[in-house]
Amino acid sequence: MVVLSQPALDFSLIKTCKSTTSSFNGIPVIDLSSPNAKNLLVKACEEFGFFKVVNHGVPMEFMTKLEAEAIKFFDLPQSDKDKAGPPDPFGYGNKRIGPNGDVGWIEYLLFSTNPQFISHKSISIFRENPEIFRCAVNDYVSAVKRVACEVLELIAEGLKIQPRNAFSKLLRDEKSDSFFRLNHYPPCPELLQALSGRNLVGFGEHTDPQIISVLKSNDTTGLQIAMKDGTWVSVPPDTNSFFINVGDSLQVLTNGRFRSVKHRVLADSMKSRVSMIYFGGPPLSEKMSPLPSVMKEGEESLYKEFTWCEYKMSAYKTRLADNRLGLFEKTAGQ
Ligand SMILES: C=C1C[C@]23C[C@@]1(O)CC[C@H]2[C@@]12CC[C@H](O)[C@@](C)(C(=O)O1)[C@H]2[C@@H]3C(=O)O
Ligand SMILES: O=C(O)CCC(=O)C(=O)O
Ligand SMILES: [Fe+2]
Numbered sequence: 077m078v079v080l081s082q083p084a085l086d087f088s089l090i091k092t093c094k095s096t097t098s099s100f101n102g103i104p105v106i107d108l109s110s111p112n113a114k115n116l117l118v119k120a121c122e123e124f125g126f127f128k129v130v131n132h133g134v135p136m137e138f139m140t141k142l143e144a145e146a147i148k149f150f151d152l153p154q155s156d157k158d159k160a161g162p163p164d165p166f167g168y169g170n171k172r173i174g175p176n177g178d179v180g181w182i183e184y185l186l187f188s189t190n191p192q193f194i195s196h197k198s199i200s201i202f203r204e205n206p207e208i209f210r211c212a213v214n215d216y217v218s219a220v221k222r223v224a225c226e227v228l229e230l231i232a233e234g235l236k237i238q239p240r241n242a243f244s245k246l247l248r249d250e251k252s253d254s255f256f257r258l259n260h261y262p263p264c265p266e267l268l269q270a271l272s273g274r275n276l277v278g279f280g281e282h283t284d285p286q287i288i289s290v291l292k293s294n295d296t297t298g299l300q301i302a303m304k305d306g307t308w309v310s311v312p313p314d315t316n317s318f319f320i321n322v323g324d325s326l327q328v329l330t331n332g333r334f335r336s337v338k339h340r341v342l343a344d345s346m347k348s349r350v351s352m353i354y355f356g357g358p359p360l361s362e363k364m365s366p367l368p369s370v371m372k373e374g375e376e377s378l379y380k381e382f383t384w385c386e387y388k389m390s391a392y393k394t395r396l397a398d399n400r401l402g403l404f405e406k407t408a409g410q
C-alpha cells in the first residue's frame with residue numbers, strides 16, 4: 077500500500093512579528109445584563125467590530141471541561157493527532173491553515189457544528205477519547221451559540237430592526253453553516269525570541285467570513301486586533317469572558333455600518349495559548365444582502381448579491397490576509 081504523507085513544511089515560511097508587551101485597555105466591555113447593552117453593542121460594532129461580553133450566563137464548568145479535553149488531545153503523540161487530519165477543512169491541522177499555503181505556529185481542530193457535515197475525521201478525534209470530549213464540545217457549543225444569538229438580538233434592538241431575530245434566526249436555522257475551532261499555540265522557541273526580539277505569528281491577519289465569532293481563551297496573551305487606522309493592539313486575555321468579532325457577513329447585512337475586524341495571533345514566548353471559537357454562519361443558500369431596515373432612504377447596497385455558499389467558496393480560494401469582501405463590493409456605477 078502506498079502511504080501518502082504531507083510534504084515537509086519549510087519553517088522559515090512562518091512569519092515573525094516584533095514582540096510587544098503593552099496591552100490595550102480600550103476594548104469595549106459589555107455587560108449583557110445591563111439595560112443599555114443594546115446601544116453599547118451597536119457602538120462597539122461600529123467603532124471596533126470587536127468587544128468583550130461579561131455576565132453572559134455560561135457556567136464556568138463548560139469552559140474548564142472543554143479546555144481540559146482540548147489540552148488532553150493536543151498532548152497526544154503527534155502520530156495519534158495526525159489520524160484526525162489533514163483538515164478537509166474539518167479535522168486536525170498542524171501549521172498549515174486553509175488550502176492556499178498559509179502557515180502559522182499553531183495546531184488546531186476544526187469542526188462543523190452541523191451534524192450533517194461531521195466528517196470521518198471529526199469522528200476519529202472523538203474516538204481517541206469518545207463520550208467526554210464529544211459532550212464537552214456539544215455543551216460548550218450550545219451555550220456559546222445562545223450567547224451569540226442573544227448578542228445578535230440585542231444588536232437588532234439597538235439598530236431598531238424588526239423582527240429582533242432577523243440576525244439570530246440565521247444561526248438558529250437547522251441548516252446554519254457554523255464552525256467550531258480549538259486552537260493551540262505552543263510557546264514560541266525561546267532561542268528565536270532571544271536572538272531577534274520577535275515572536276512567531278500563530279494565526280496570520282484575517283477577518284472571519286461568517287456573521288459573528290465568539291472567542292474564549294486561556295490566560296495567555298497573543299490576540300491582536302487592528303484599529304481603524306491599521307495599528308495593531310494587544311487584547312488582554314480574560315478567562316471569564318467572551319470576545320466577540322463582527323464577521324464579513326454582518327458587515328454586509330448592515331451595509332458596512334458594522335466593520336468586520338481584522339485580527340491575528342502572535343505566539344507567546346513562554347506559555348501555550350489555547351482558544352476556542354464558535355463561528356456563527358447562515359445556511360448555505362442564504363442570500364447575503366443588507367437588511368432593508370438598516371438602509372436609510374435612497375441608500376444603495378455596497379455589495380453585489382451573493383449567497384453564503386458563493387461567498388464561502390470564494391473565501392476558500394483566498395489567502396488569509398486577502399480582502400475577501402473586496403471581490404463582492406460594487407464598483408462605481410454597478
Ligand atoms: C486561508 C483560509 C483559512 C480559512 C479559509 C481560508 O481560505 C480563508 C478564511 C479562513 C478562515 C478564517 C476564520 C476561521 O478560522 C475559518 C475556519 C473560516 O471560516 O475562515 C478559517 C478558514 C480555515 O481555517 O479553514
Ligand atoms: O486563536 C485565537 O485566539 C483566534 C483565532 C482566529 O482568529 C480564528 O481561528 O479565526
Ligand atoms: Fe479569526
